[in-house]
Amino acid sequence: MTEQSNTLLVTCALPYANGSIHLGHILEHIQADIYVRFQRMLGRQVYFVCADDQHGTPIMIKAQKLGRTPEDIIGEMENEHRRDFAGFEISYDHYYRTNSPENREISEKLYTTLRDRGYIQVKKISQLFDPEKKMFLPDRFVKGTCPKCHAEDQYGDNCECCGATYSPADLINPRSVISGATPVMQESEHYFFDLPQFDAFLKDWIASGTIPREMANKLQEWFDSGLQQWDISRDAPYFGFQIPGTENKYFYVWLDAPVGYLASFKNFMDSKGICFEDFLKQDSDSEMVHFIGKDILYFHSLFWPAMLHGAGCRVPDHLYVHGYVTVNGAKMSKSKGTFIKAATYLKHFDPECLRYYYASKMNGKIDDLDLNLPDFVARTNSDLVNKLVNLASRTAVFITRKFQGRLADTLDAPELLESFTAAKEEIAAGYQSREYSALIRKVMDLADSANRYVDEKEPWVLAKDAGRDAELQRICTTCLNLYRVLITYLSPVLPKLARDSAAFLKTDLDWNSLDRALLGTEISPFKALFKRIDMKSVEAMINDSLQDLKDLSAQESKGSASRKSEKKEKKAEQSGEAAPETVTIDDFARLDLRAARVISCEEVPESDKLLKFRLDLGNGEERQVFSGIKSAYPAPAALIGRFVIMIYNLAPRKMRFGISEGMILSAGSGNKDIFLLSADAGVKPGDRVA
């Protein structure tokens, strides 16, 4: 371990106040909590803070829909989030909110400093505007027909059918999701943070070891494509903070969200009478680290440090980035019931099972972590109950029955205990580098050797021989001391088990007195410290999650990253077992399918998958359509003259090689197994499919 400042601020990403905490969020908070508890155990001054992220359009819209105030909604959600984190033993020193006076104050101060130093620019941009609600619409709040593939009901930024990206203004028949009104283009002044000015600074900052090298490579892509100015303002009405010096401009939620770290910290410091401003100084000797998911790396590795630096403040020392949680090897899926809320989990399981399971798989890298439920059950039972707690269980009975709960004054195997305490540095290094899986393996290895020790000594044999009581007492005392060391090692992961064990052993479990053996003292009679779990509870939890489905569907998210994960979720559902939704005849009638004759068909040379068709739709109408079926039809000329079925009323889509004015239907599993649909002889160009 290198030399460190003694004061440390640790944060987790602020959960958005528009949805419940789920097991994906929990991973991050557990990872950080374990880190924090370990640092505290070493005696560092740690401040572990978090907050709810409460601003933005989604919150505002949700409030309107429910006929309530945003403040009302975020207050409720904040309570729920606090409860969930407390339920998982996340030991925040302070959990606050972004809709707070401190956050307003710091956000304004950062902004005005940046503005005065020339880092803010004002530009006019055109945006879709809802004339009924009198508000500008984020991409997500505009829907319409995809200009490329003519799929209906697509969001304003990209199409979920064809994956095309576009501007909301490109949509055909756009409408506001909020009012249903047709949005109009309107100009408005926007405030931009001049990120490109920080190009050199950011490169240095990233190269200095603040983020893992593997991620640094990824960031290089962003630098290569050039940093862009960042739009930090939103027009009224907006639920957030008004920008100083403006009439109707508000800070974009992602501007004040990371500031929420500092706001939470300040609120806490103020309550303790400690100077917060010292912490923010550029030469502050304290340390600041953020635990985040890889989906928000963009905000934390570019905007956030640039803002702080630009305003003359200290910057984060480390970003600890983790991957996503998968369940049973697949993305969390609402329809499979593997989209599990924190509260739902807690109804069925002890939080420490998940803390332990996650820890046993965390390696400090950004790989995704799989919560394999049968494995979760097996691992919890075998490691925690069968191995670890069993050590106490199998020896404590003798101490209680034969020695009135009193431990021996000497050990039977002091060298064994020494070998346990000698692992201290190795364990500490595991916590420090967040390679929890390695340290857990080490601890379980020691637990195995402790069980082996008990087997060799056969205390149950000695117990039958009154003449060997002293020996028996020393052996059990040794084993309980081994247990004490192991549970101390794991106390950052299993705080509750550690507390219960401390009560059982009637001692404190602390890092610095590890090597002082517990001798001659009394312990409590052993009671089960940890219960086994079973697959039935897993099934019950899955069923509960399926019940939650409806509530969750109301959940919305704010950032592009979370939107993408929703998209992924959707994809996962499509490939899963879920039965396709049934549609009515009316739904079908919305599609205008027609027979068309292939006039010409050729490869698009620069494309790997595309064929370009000219189609005859009858009455002299022709359409150009691109179709990604080159892999199955390597000889496109052979298709000329045949009939195909196309979607006639699909919105045209601009592609790199021209406009695609429809979609040709085919069946098959993909690649070479793609087969064009056609009609029997007699069909004429333009005939409708019904």
Next chain:
RNA sequence: GGCUACGUAGCUCAGUUGGUUAGAGCAUCGCACUCAUAAUGCGGGGGUCACUAGUUCGAUUCUAGUCGUAGCUACCA
């Protein structure tokens, strides 16, 4: 398609700065034990370390390619 990761026992994962018979836990089989929440210990079976080619005295470990998976991205309406 491009870029970046990853691909090690049935499952979840270690590991190898290139070097004798590749590891753990769970699962499975056999034996032992009975103190313990039907826990524990010992032993066995199980892997061509994705595939192919190359560098090397020697590759699971390095290089290239192929296939597969994931992420980002692009043109697959």
